[in-house]
Amino acid sequence: MRFDVGDAQVNQTSIDFAPRVRAARKIGEERANRCRSKADEVCPGFSSLALNFIAEYAKQNSRFSGENCTYAMKAAGIRAHDDRATGSIYAKAIRMGLIHVVGYVPRVRGNGTAGGRLYAAGPIEGCYFAEQGDLAREKAA
DSSP, rough: OEEETTTTEEEEEOOOOOHHHHHHHHHHHHHHHHHHHHHHHHHHHHHHHHHHHHHHHHHHHSEEEHHHHHHHHHHHHHOOOSSSGHHHHHHHHHHHHHHEEEEOOOOOTTTTOEEEEEEEEETTOOOOOHHHHHHHHHHOO
C-alpha cells in the first residue's frame, strides 16, 4: 500500500492476520474442550451442572461478569479442577442463546487487564445463529 503523508510517500506492507487468528482460535477451542473433558472426569456432570448454573445466574442478574458467575458457581459447589474449564461452557451458553456478550470489564484475576466479558441473559435480538443453532437442535432432540 502506498500512502501520501504531506510531501512524503510511505510504503506499507499489507499483512493478512486471518490465517493466524483462525489457527489460534482452533488451538484455543481444542484446549478448552480438553480442559472441559478433564473437568467432567474430576467432577462428573460438571458441564451440565455449570451450563444450568450459568442459565439460572443469567436470569437472576441483568448484567454479570464471567468471573463473578464462576465465583458464584464455585460457592454453590460446582467446581472444576481448573477455572478455565468454564470457558467452553460459556461459549456453549452463547451458542444456545442462553446468554450473550453486552460489553467488556477489567478482569479481577487478570490484575485489571482487559478481556473480561459482561453478559446478559438470552440471545442477541435477530441473531440467526443463536435462535436457530444448538438451542433449536437440542429442543428437537
